[in-house]
Amino acid sequence: MQQVLDLFQEYNIYITAVMAIIILLLFIMVIVLFNSVSKVEKRYRKLMRGINNKNLEELINTYLDKVDSSLLIAEEAREISGAMKAQLGKCIQKFAVIRYKAFEDVGSDLSFSIALLDDKNDGIILTGIYARYESTTYAKPIDKGISRYDLSEEEEKVLKEAINK
Known part of the structure; x- marks a missing residue:
């Protein structure tokens, strides 16, 4: 133990100088860190101030309420x-x-x-027959593209044309 104390006394000046340098470096680092924290704090306060002196939390809550409202409207639509x-x-x-x-x-x-x-090929066929002295109109129901009544050649043609559209 005595040897360690003798060693410290012999190099006391060097140890003190190294410790002073380390303390000086730490002091400079503390000043730099305080400066950085100050800048971050200014940015944080500016961010929290928001727009028109509303803070950021109020703005976020307002926008979240709007998003919820929009989701309800979209679901209704x-x-x-x-x-x-x-x-x-x-x-x-x-x-x-x-x-x-x-x-x-x-x-x-x-x-x-x-x-x-309609989209299931249900509907009607209307046929108007014009003769010299009279005119007759017929309506025939169509169920799934098929008529339960006999269709003329023209009616079958118009039915196939409509189904293929």
């Missing part, structure tokens, strides 16, 4: 869209028209057949 899609399936989506001459003694193509179908 999705439900309405689904309901509309179901209703649109029942609307006329496919149609075809053909005009033709039903009788040789009648001038123009005044007779017609119209197929009106």
Whole structure:
């Protein structure tokens, strides 16, 4: 133990000088760190001040409330869209028209057949037959692309055309 104390007394000046240098370096590091913390604190206070003196937490909460509100509105729109899609399936989506001459003694193509179908190929075929002294209109129901009534050549043609649309 005495040897260690003798060693310390012999190199006392050097040890003190090294410790003074280390203390000086640590003091400089503390000053630099205080300066850095001060800059970060200024930036933090500016960030927390936000816009129009509202702090950041209030702004974030406001925007989160808006996001929640938007999600509710989007869910309502999705439900309405689904309901509309179901209703649109029942609307006329496919149609075809053909005009033709039903009788040789009648001038123009005044007779017609119209197929009106939904997305499941349900609907009707309307046929108007024009003759010289009379005109007749027929309606034939269509179920899944098939009529339970006999169809004329023109009606079958207009039905196939509407189904293929």
